[in-house]
Amino acid sequence: MKVTIDKDLCIDCGVCEALVPEVFSINDEGFTEVILNPVPEELQDAVREAAEECATEAIIIEED
Ligand code: SF4
Structure with missing residues (x-):
């Protein structure tokens, strides 16, 4: 699995980092x-x- 973040859509809310800090980080x-x-x-x-x-x-x- 590969994952990317669409920077035009992302509002940097922190939800994904809270759920999976190994993968997402602010x-x-x-x-x-x-x-x-x-x-x-x-x-x-x-x-x-x-x-x-x-x-x-x-x-x-x-x-x-
Ligand atoms: S959940 Fe993650 S990818 Fe989605 S808007 Fe929030 S920070 Fe951005």
């Missing part, structure tokens, strides 16, 4: 980044949940 400039890609198997369900929880549908998942 950087020093306040922007949310993917810090682990591809996503390891054990975190994939959590990333799918984060994508569902993202209010702006900014998390784009590319399944293997």
Whole structure:
């Protein structure tokens, strides 16, 4: 699984970082980044949940 964030849609709300801090992180400039890609198997369900929880549908998942 690969995951990206659509920066035009993301509002840097922190929800995805709260759910999966191993994969999503708000950087020093306040922007949310993917810090682990591809996503390891054990975190994939959590990333799918984060994508569902993202209010702006900014998390784009590319399944293997
Ligand atoms: S949950 Fe969505 S809008 Fe919020 S920081 Fe993550 S990608 Fe951005």
